[in-house]
Amino acid sequence: MATLYNLSLIIKNPSNEDEFLLVKQNPPAKFNDPEYDSFSDSPLWDLPSSPLLPLDSPSDNQFSIQVPESCSDEVDLSKFDLNSAIHKVLEQVELDDIPVEWKFMKYVQEPEFGPGLPVKTVYIIGTLGPKNGKLKDVEFCKWMTTEGCISMLAEVKPCSDRVGSMVVVGLLNDSTKSGTWKIPPTLKCQEYPLGVKIIPMESRTAKPFRTTNLIVFLPEGNASECDDGFIAHGEALIVDPGCKSASYEQLKEIIAALPRKLVVFVTHHHNDHVDGLSVVQKYSPDARLLAHENTIRRIRKDDWSLPYVSVSGSEEICIGNQKLRIILAPGHTDGHMALLHVSTNSLIVGDHCVG
CATH class of the missing domain: 3.60.15.10 (Ribonuclease Z/Hydroxyacylglutathione hydrolase-like)
Incomplete structure (x- = not known):
């Protein structure tokens, strides 16, 4: 069965390594139905991500990320275009400087919920250079801590900000147990x-x-x-x-x-x-x-x-x-x-x- 792969970045704040970057997700598309289109969701924040596409030649990869032996049979990152995926994410968050080093964090296979293709997500983590912790677009991006995300999840109020599933699957499930x-x-x-x-x-x-x-x-x-x-x-x-x-x-x-x-x-x-x-x-x-x-x-x-x-x-x-x-x-x-x-x-x- 074909599979969709996704790359999700956990970008650490150089001023406070307890914080990571969240991006406001795009709202659902309109359907030209007045009643449906009149509803609006409260802002949903999640980890920045991009589709991870196959690479024609492994030698084309600028980034080399070591995968632990326990996951090496499940995913071989040398076969994917990490360069394009990482740069697409950095363009989303308007960061000029890239983290000094990327490290593999985890690989998550989505359960097969329905007839669509399952999504497999690679989470990698990196810390920005010391001069690049300031965000250009604070309405679209923000720094958040694990505790802050757990608090947002535990008590959701009407019209309040929400936290997306990649944060939960990629970070919170490991920390809360x-x-x-x-x-x-x-x-x-x-x-x-x-x-x-x-x-x-x-x-x-x-x-x-x-x-x-x-x-x-x-x-x-x-x-x-x-x-x-x-x-x-x-x-x-x-x-x-x-x-x-x-x-x-x-x-x-x-x-x-x-x-x-x-x-x-x-x-x-x-x-x-x-x-x-x-x-x-x-x-x-x-x-x-x-x-x-x-x-x-x-x-x-x-x-x-x-x-x-x-x-x-x-x-x-x-x-x-x-x-x-x-x-x-x-x-x-x-x-x-x-x-x-x-x-x-x-x-x-x-x-x-x-x-």
């Missing part, structure tokens, strides 16, 4: 925002898709901090365990590693979102299922025979010490529900947004 459990090594996942892991699982979904996203939410915090105003509370949450039987062993490993006080949320009743429920109830018998009544009555007793909670929208769940609000979103099915993580303004939509 959120969660104490590990997914099976044969599975890849993306964690964004922090504490929310998205794992594409092989499922009986509609072509050209092959997977359904299993959402696992395991925040730091004590479930006992939840008060009586929540319809359910627990130490971990999973959403839409809908994998094929061939992936049941992987789902078993995921469930077995999670805390016993588990909440299961199903957005709707389609097979690719509920096929793994029997595995969940077998290996987590204390789990509680939440779903719309129109969804629950279509789930087979063989798949779920444990107690459940019928929800209709606006109810709140507490996981750890984090609040999630249930949103009624009928249309894809008559019992379709979405789930809003309140502090980060992240909406888990199931199949409400498709294609």
Whole structure:
């Protein structure tokens, strides 16, 4: 299968090496639809990046970056045009001086979420020369610390700046080490925002898709901090365990590693979102299922025979010490529900947004 490669630069501030450079991302394209075009996103900041294209001849590369032996079988940077990619990024951020030395930081293979080509990103790090820490365009670029990015992610307010996924995948996931459990090594996942892991699982979904996203939410915090105003509370949450039987062993490993006080949320009743429920109830018998009544009555007793909670929208769940609000979103099915993580303004939509 063909693959798209991306180069992302972590450019350190010569005046403060705790800071790295972020670039404001371009807004989505307009569609000449008055209602759609009337909406505007708050600014999204991410690491500067550029597509990484194959090189005709390895001798043409001005930059030579050593890749650790553990990653050398996955990516050979001598085969890519590092010169063009790095210079394109430096043009974006309007920097004349280039870092004295570039160092390989990590190589990340994006999970195969959909029918499109997966993206594999090479992260390299460098520090600018002592005279080039001043930014020419402070509206388009800014210095940010890891702590600042974590703060922006943890509490997202309307119209406030947001942090993009490359910062999280490239930097924050390494520094925070959120969660104490590990997914099976044969599975890849993306964690964004922090504490929310998205794992594409092989499922009986509609072509050209092959997977359904299993959402696992395991925040730091004590479930006992939840008060009586929540319809359910627990130490971990999973959403839409809908994998094929061939992936049941992987789902078993995921469930077995999670805390016993588990909440299961199903957005709707389609097979690719509920096929793994029997595995969940077998290996987590204390789990509680939440779903719309129109969804629950279509789930087979063989798949779920444990107690459940019928929800209709606006109810709140507490996981750890984090609040999630249930949103009624009928249309894809008559019992379709979405789930809003309140502090980060992240909406888990199931199949409400498709294609």
